[in-house]
Amino acid sequence: MPRPRIERRIRWAGVLIGAGLIVQLITFFFIHPLAFITFLGIGCPLVAAGIVIYLYSLLENTPSPPDETPPQPD
Amino acid sequence: MLVDVLLVGVAAVLALWLAFRPQLTVSRGGKIGCFIALFILPALGAWAGFDMQMYHAETTSFCLSCHVMTEYGHSLYVDDPSYLPARHFQNNLVPRDAACYTCHTDYAMFGTLKAKVRGVRHLYVQYLGTIPKPENIKLYEPYNNRECLHCHAGARSYVEAAEHHKSPDMLSRIDSNQLSCMSNNCHDIVHDVDTLKDATFWKGGQ
Numbered sequence: 001m002p003r004p005r006i007e008r009r010i011r012w013a014g015v016l017i018g019a020g021l022i023v024q025l026i027t028f029f030f031i032h033p034l035a036f037i038t039f040l041g042i043g044c045p046l047v048a049a050g051i052v053i054y055l056y057s058l059l060e061n062t063p064s065p066p067d068e069t070p071p072q073p074d
Numbered sequence: 075m076l077v078d079v080l081l082v083g084v085a086a087v088l089a090l091w092l093a094f095r096p097q098l099t100v101s102r103g104g105k106i107g108c109f110i111a112l113f114i115l116p117a118l119g120a121w122a123g124f125d126m127q128m129y130h131a132e133t134t135s136f137c138l139s140c141h142v143m144t145e146y147g148h149s150l151y152v153d154d155p156s157y158l159p160a161r162h163f164q165n166n167l168v169p170r171d172a173a174c175y176t177c178h179t180d181y182a183m184f185g186t187l188k189a190k191v192r193g194v195r196h197l198y199v200q201y202l203g204t205i206p207k208p209e210n211i212k213l214y215e216p217y218n219n220r221e222c223l224h225c226h227a228g229a230r231s232y233v234e235a236a237e238h239h240k241s242p243d244m245l246s247r248i249d250s251n252q253l254s255c256m257s258n259n260c261h262d263i264v265h266d267v268d269t270l271k272d273a274t275f276w277k278g279g280q
Binding site: 022025031047051 | 079083087097116124140
């Protein structure tokens with residue numbers, strides 16, 4: 001059975017955020033300009049992309065207000 | 075620092091866990107957990123990481139990690155107190171782990187920001203540009219006495235030094251940056267990396 005779209009989006013968001021944070025974590029152990037650039041150029045964009053996908057999935061799945069059309073007389 | 079590492083580590087584990095168990099977010103509690111794991115913690119972790127990187131960028135080892143700066147690092151160990159940076163570094167007049175940053179950041183409102191922007195430019199030159207010889211590296215603008223006075227202003231050794239009263243208005247001219255601390259015959263020996271080959275070096279503090 002195919003997964004709902006929101007679950008697929010959350011999966012993508014989790015992967016991107018996890019990957020970005022792992023990249024950031026690795027850069028913490030090096031005091032070097034390249035570590036700084038990797039943090040800003042790879043780690044942060046991955047995390048930001050994941051957060052945006054997650055927030056977008058929330059917006060997309062916001063339930064629409066119930067239909068308030070009065071019942072039609074028979 | 076350990077807290078930052080832990081925060082980012084926990085956030086990464088939780089995000090990956092949710093990536094492989096997205097069905098957990100169906101329940102109300104799962105939705106709240108998902109919001110924390112995919113928004114709150116990553117945002118906090120990224121901020122903590124940025125803070126740590128900023129701290130790293132202020133360290134002496136960070137500045138000296140580019141090969142072209144090696145000679146400037148050596149100049150901190152010259153066994154000659156007339157070398158201004160060496161005197162400050164060896165006598166703990168500046169923190170040794172942030173020696174470059176302490177003297178080369180403008181003590182003005184946007185000093186730190188300007189230093190970081192310049193640092194990015196240095197990175198570009200280091201990896202994509204033409205690297206100058208160490209002795210050809212110059213300051214962007216003449217060194218401002220404000221950076222010296224950040225520590226020395228009001229100090230007895232500065233205010234009462236006979237060398238600072240050679241003329242009646244000398245001290246006020248120094249204070250207002252009209253007369254540079256690095257003027258000829260004052261504190262004019264700074265890094266002078268082109269003279270290091272003949273210098274002797276202090277062995278302590280390494």
